[in-house]
Amino acid sequence: xxxxxxxxxxxxxxAIALAPLLLGWTNQCRAWMQGRGAPPIxxxxxxxxxxxxxxAVIAHTASPLFRFAPYMIFACMALxxxxxxxxxxxxxxxxxxxxxxxxxVFALARVFQALAxxxxxxxxxxxxxxxxxxxxxxxxxxxxxxxFTASLISQxxxxxxxxxxxxxxxxxxxxxxxxxxxxxxxxSVAENARIPVDNPTTHLELTMIHEAxxxxxxxxxxxxxxxxxxxxxxxxxxxGIALFLPWGIAPAGDYAALPLALLALFxxxxxxxxxxxxxxxxxxxxxxxxxxxxxxxxFLLAVLGMLIHFLLEV
Amino acid sequence: xxxxxxxxAFAPQAGSNAIxxxxxxxxxxxxxxxxxxxxxxxxxALWGSDDRxxxxxxxxxxxxxxxxxxxxxxxxxGGVLAGEAPAYPDLAHIFPQADxxxxxxxxxxxxxxxxxxxxxxxxxHGAWAEGSFPLRKDFQAEPVRELDAYPFIQVExxxxxxxxxxxxxxxxxxxxxxxxxxxxxxxxxxxxxxxxTHKGTEKRFEGMDLATGAQLAGRISGDSHSAxxxxxxxxxxxxxxxxxxxxxxxxxxxxxxxxxIANHLGDLGYLGNDVALAFGFMQFWRLKEDWLRLSAxxxxxxxxxxxxxxxxVAADLTDAAxxxxxxxxxxxxxxxxxxxxxxxxxxxxxxxxxxTCKPALAARLGLAGLAGRASAQAWDARVxxxxxxxxxxxVNMATQRRGDVWARAEVRFAEVYExxxxxxxxxxxxxxxxxxxxxxxxxxxxxxxxxxxxxxGDVLVAARIGADGRLDRVHAHDPSWQNWPxxxxxxxxxxxxxxxxxxxxxNLSYSGQDL
Numbered sequence: 001x002x003x004x005x006x007x008x009x010x011x012x013x014x015a016i017a018l019a020p021l022l023l024g025w026t027n028q029c030r031a032w033m034q035g036r037g038a039p040p041i042x043x044x045x046x047x048x049x050x051x052x053x054x055x056a057v058i059a060h061t062a063s064p065l066f067r068f069a070p071y072m073i074f075a076c077m078a079l080x081x082x083x084x085x086x087x088x089x090x091x092x093x094x095x096x097x098x099x100x101x102x103x104x105v106f107a108l109a110r111v112f113q114a115l116a117x118x119x120x121x122x123x124x125x126x127x128x129x130x131x132x133x134x135x136x137x138x139x140x141x142x143x144x145x146x147x148f149t150a151s152l153i154s155q156x157x158x159x160x161x162x163x164x165x166x167x168x169x170x171x172x173x174x175x176x177x178x179x180x181x182x183x184x185x186x187x188s189v190a191e192n193a194r195i196p197v198d199n200p201t202t203h204l205e206l207t208m209i210h211e212a213x214x215x216x217x218x219x220x221x222x223x224x225x226x227x228x229x230x231x232x233x234x235x236x237x238x239x240g241i242a243l244f245l246p247w248g249i250a251p252a253g254d255y256a257a258l259p260l261a262l263l264a265l266f267x268x269x270x271x272x273x274x275x276x277x278x279x280x281x282x283x284x285x286x287x288x289x290x291x292x293x294x295x296x297x298x299f300l301l302a303v304l305g306m307l308i309h310f311l312l313e314v
Numbered sequence: 315x316x317x318x319x320x321x322x323a324f325a326p327q328a329g330s331n332a333i334x335x336x337x338x339x340x341x342x343x344x345x346x347x348x349x350x351x352x353x354x355x356x357x358x359a360l361w362g363s364d365d366r367x368x369x370x371x372x373x374x375x376x377x378x379x380x381x382x383x384x385x386x387x388x389x390x391x392g393g394v395l396a397g398e399a400p401a402y403p404d405l406a407h408i409f410p411q412a413d414x415x416x417x418x419x420x421x422x423x424x425x426x427x428x429x430x431x432x433x434x435x436x437x438x439h440g441a442w443a444e445g446s447f448p449l450r451k452d453f454q455a456e457p458v459r460e461l462d463a464y465p466f467i468q469v470e471x472x473x474x475x476x477x478x479x480x481x482x483x484x485x486x487x488x489x490x491x492x493x494x495x496x497x498x499x500x501x502x503x504x505x506x507x508x509x510x511t512h513k514g515t516e517k518r519f520e521g522m523d524l525a526t527g528a529q530l531a532g533r534i535s536g537d538s539h540s541a542x543x544x545x546x547x548x549x550x551x552x553x554x555x556x557x558x559x560x561x562x563x564x565x566x567x568x569x570x571x572x573x574x575i576a577n578h579l580g581d582l583g584y585l586g587n588d589v590a591l592a593f594g595f596m597q598f599w600r601l602k603e604d605w606l607r608l609s610a611x612x613x614x615x616x617x618x619x620x621x622x623x624x625x626x627v628a629a630d631l632t633d634a635a636x637x638x639x640x641x642x643x644x645x646x647x648x649x650x651x652x653x654x655x656x657x658x659x660x661x662x663x664x665x666x667x668x669x670t671c672k673p674a675l676a677a678r679l680g681l682a683g684l685a686g687r688a689s690a691q692a693w694d695a696r697v698x699x700x701x702x703x704x705x706x707x708x709v710n711m712a713t714q715r716r717g718d719v720w721a722r723a724e725v726r727f728a729e730v731y732e733x734x735x736x737x738x739x740x741x742x743x744x745x746x747x748x749x750x751x752x753x754x755x756x757x758x759x760x761x762x763x764x765x766x767x768x769x770x771g772d773v774l775v776a777a778r779i780g781a782d783g784r785l786d787r788v789h790a791h792d793p794s795w796q797n798w799p800x801x802x803x804x805x806x807x808x809x810x811x812x813x814x815x816x817x818x819x820x821n822l823s824y825s826g827q828d829l
Contacts, residue, residue: 034596123477127810131499196660199590203485204814206477207588215484284660285590288499288811 003255004092008082011091015081019234020044020227022273029277044230051223059120059216069116070217070224076109077231086238087261089160089168090252098157099147102239103140106191109228110136117213124205128212131288135197135209138295139190142183145302149180150243152309159242160252167246175312179305181244186298188236190291192229195280197291200229207285237272241265315382318349324385327552332383332699333763340389343376344403355380356680356693357409359774359791360416362423364450365390368759372400372425375789377763377774383699384765386776391425404430411680411796414827422449422516434465437509437828448517462507469495469503477810481510488824492813499809504802511828519788524550524624524753527785531775532619534790535826537577540569541768542790543622545775548701548764549788550624553779554753555760561747562626563702568740569618569627571733574769575644576605576617578726578733581821585723586655588815589664597651601644608640626750634741641734652727665720669804669816672717681800682793683771685820688725689717695767707739717804719819729769755783770794770823792826 024041031038040046058066082093083102097105114132117125151157153174154165166174190197193210202208205215214225242249248264250257286294315324315334324336338346347357359377366372370390378385391400404427406413416427417436424447427433435444440460442448448455469476474497481489491507515534519527531546532539544566551558579602586594606616613621613629621629631637655661671681676689686693695701696709712728714721761778771793780786801820805813 030592034593035600036596123475127477195590201592202590203483204588205479205484206813207811281593283591284586284658284664286660287664288809290663 004090007088008091008093011086011088012078012082015086015234015238016078016227016231018269019081019230020048022234022237022269023230025270026233026273026277029274030280033277033281044226048223048227051218051226052220054219056219056221058218058221059122062120062216065112066116066119066216067221069112069119070221070228072112073109074224074228074231076105076112077228077235080105081231081235081238083159084235084238085160085163085242085246085249087258087265088250088252089163091160094158094160099151099159099162100144100157102159103143103147106232107136107140109232113213113225117216120216122216124208124212124215127206128208128210128215131209132213135190135291135295138292138299139187142295142299142302143187143191145299145306146180146184146187146243149176149302149305149309152306153177153313159239163242163246163249164251166243167249168251174309176305176309177244179301179308181240183298183301183305184240184243186294186301188240189279190295190298192233192236194276196283196286197294199285234269237269238265240272241268315380315385317346317353317355317380317385320345320349322346324387327386327763328555329552329557330548330701332695332701333552333765334383334385335763336385336387338387338389340374340391340402343374343387343389343405344408346387347376347378347405347408350378350380350385351408353381356682356796357405357412358384358680358682358772359776359789359795360405360412360419361776361789361791362419362425362449363778363787363789364423367451372423374402374419374425375776376405377776377791379693384695384763384774386763399426400424401426401428403428406430406432409680410678411799414799415795421447423447424450437512439509439512441512448514453517464507466493466505466507467503471497473497474502481507490824494810494813496810499811501805501808501810501813504805504813506798506802508798508824509828511825513825513829515790515829516788519785522785524779524783524785527777527788528622528624529620531788531790532622534829535792535794535823536617537823538573538768538770538773538792538826540566540573540618540622541766541770541773542775543620544570545764545766545773546777546788546790547622547624548766549762549775549777550764550779551753551762552764553760553762553777554756556625556751556753558626559747559749559751560702560745562749564740564744565627565629565631565749566622567703567707568631568737568744569613569621570766570768571736571740572605572609573618574733575730575737576602576609577769577821578730579605579648581818582651582655582723582726582730584818584821585665585719585815586661588818589661591658591661594651594655594661597647601647601651605640605644608636612637623750625753626748628750630749631741631744634744637741638738641737645731645734648727648730655723662720664812664815665723666718667716668719668812669801669808669819670716670718671800671804673715675803676717676800679800679803680796682796683767684725684729684769685722685797685800686771687712688714688721690715693772695765695772699765701765703740706743707736709736719815722819757781757783759786768793770821771797790826790829792823794822794824794827797822798827 023044028038083097114129117129154162198209250261324334327333356379372391373388375388421438443458477494479492481491489510493505495503532543583595583598610616671689673690694711696704697711712725764775774791776789778787
């Protein structure tokens with residue numbers, strides 16, 4: 001086994017292990033900003049442990065798809081976490097999937113999530129699945145536009161290439177990326193079911209998007225889905241870092257830079273989590289039918305970023 | 315009293331200038347209702363009683379809100395002959411809010427509203443058999459378990475589907491079933507099914523002594539404890555001809571305003587929470603918690619339970635300075651939070667034009683209380699018909715015309731400020747004197763009615779005390795009876811994810827209407 005493979009495995013495991021920590025940190029920041037006592041940062045781990053210890057309750061009408069979906073979703077998120085350069089840039093996985101395929105991996109997880117939600121035939125499941133599709137069919141093209149803008153600079157859709165161009169070559173300022181970054185933030189909020197698009201902590205069934213789809217899940221299935229949710233947030237954060245703040249990621253073959261890269265990742269994630277918590281604290285959830293406007297704006301910004309690339313950077 | 319062209323023989327209730335009592339022939343009921351309607355009045359409550367043990371038959375009771383105050387009329391019904399159902403004319407075609415009250419009256423007593431359009435059951439869920447009526451004095455309780463099988467009204471068409479919500483919800487709220495017929499996320503029709511918290515409260519009152527009755531009355535809807543306890547005490551005090559000391563009445567008003575503030579704070583927080591502005595939720599609930607703790611410190615109970623007792627009050631204001639300091643602190647913080655709510659664009663976008671009840675609709679359907687005032691229904695018993703001490707306080711009514719979530723939030727803010735002002739006035743001008751008197755035993759069957767403007771709207775309790783000095787029949791009416799149907803109408807044209815917000819902006823009682 002060569003070093004690259006080891007690094008690949010280490011990074012994926014790192015993401016899986018640390019994802020709940022990022023969620024815990026974000027929840028903590030949010031609690032502080034709301035002026036209340038915060039749960040411990042390890043709370044998501046405790047929740048996972050609790051869920052893994054419970055017996056699963058499954059609807060009589062559930063098909064095997066319903067049981068299978070959580071594993072599929074988790075696997076998709078773990079795969080995505082393996083594709084995005086987090087601490088090092090030479091990942092053997094990366095040539096297998098570029099940024100476009102990454103969008104596909106996320107979409108695959110979503111399709112399974114929506115199918116499983118509709119599988120048991122409850123009204124909330126289909127309600128959530130329908131809304132999720134509304135959000136995602138608007139978010140995906142915008143996300144692709146963001147990737148295109150970033151890949152125009154490096155002339156490649158492969159994430160390690162993009163990181164290498166931005167972080168390890170001569171430093172340059174790309175105004176197009178500023179637009180793409182704002183668009184990416186908006187898309188991440190929508191894709192990760194965060195405020196102002198969705199509310200991850202709500203108990204109001206009728207307002208839910210993501211939560212409505214997983215209402216029928218319990219125990220290990222729910223644990224896997226919750227873990228996948230944390231992993232998705234982690235991967236999106238890492239993706240944002242790779243595209244817009246890549247400095248610190250170890251160049252290919254430079255193993256001495258790894259400890260520093262790890263530290264940089266921690267600092268950037270902590271900062272990102274705090275900013276996310278801040279944005280969630282100051283904003284409220286928008287009316288569902290405003291989401292298309294919100295994501296339309298994200299798409300527009302991504303396109304503007306691309307235009308600006310052609311105007312100023314070529 | 316002249317209502318319409320007819321001069322009705324109604325007399326004011328002892329010790330009150332706002333409550334009137336009268337008896338009319340059952341044949342005159344419809345004419346009276348129409349006359350009240352034409353004068354711009356409303357039907358507030360409708361209930362029945364079994365008077366056979368008093369030498370009568372059954373009676374139907376109606377409380378009308380008129381320009382002169384609240385008029386409580388009773389009509390003895392026929393139907394004493396075997397096989398003949400006691401019946402009275404349908405009033406729901408004049409006052410739509412009577413519909414559910416008539417159906418509940420049938421479920422509980424078997425009194426039939428003749429020719430009513432909607433004859434479906436309302437409170438009966440299958441816990442007692444069809445054809446047996448729990449509030450009849452000869453009712454024998456037998457455990458029955460049948461399926462509810464409530465016939466909902468179906469909406470048909472391409473792409474229409476139903477979402478059943480509740481009675482078990484994802485959050486800790488009271489049980490109610492909501493049947494949405496939707497197309498996409500747009501609501502075509504909402505139908506409610508309530509009655510899940512029917513506890514037989516009115517039956518429980520029968521034979522209870524007056525002091526225990528006050529405790530039960532206060533627990534009809536826990537968030538309106540002081541309103542119900544006061545209304546109940548007003549009813550039994552008026553029935554027994556007792557005169558309550560001034561200081562006790564002022565303290566009751568103090569408790570009522572403290573309760574109003576606590577509930578409004580909680581609701582304002584919930585409104586923030588329902589648009590995912592957790593910051594607003596946390597801050598308002600922190601203020602509410604401080605307020606409850608202040609109540610506990612000053613009066614011995616967070617929600618002031620059992621502080622209002624027949625004949626007076628059971629707690630005194632000894633530390634007015636602490637109350638005033640707490641009120642000042644609260645007002646400053648609420649004003650800061652209001653500025654945040656006012657300037658929060660997403661929150662304003664969610665509140666504005668959501669769940670609109672236009673004034674004309676509100677008037678037609680009899681929207682009451684706080685929600686009514688947000689739809690230009692300028693009724694507040696503290697303002698139009700002030701009873702001691704409110705006639706000395708000049709309450710300012712808060713009204714809005716828009717009838718949306720925003721308007722209901724605005725009315726709450728305005729009422730918090732006004733209640734804080736009233737609180738300071740009461741603390742400043744509280745008359746000296748004893749806290750309570752003993753009730754005089756009547757020695758015969760007597761009745762009385764209490765009417766209090768609680769935080770949700772006007773709460774009404776009618777009580778009849780038997781010759782043995784124990785309660786014979788108590789009816790408690792919550793403004794939620796009139797307001798629940800408005801929620802069905804207010805949601806139309808809105809989208810499903812806005813329903814919880816609209817629901818919260820009304821914040822109606824389940825327990826108070828299920829009884």
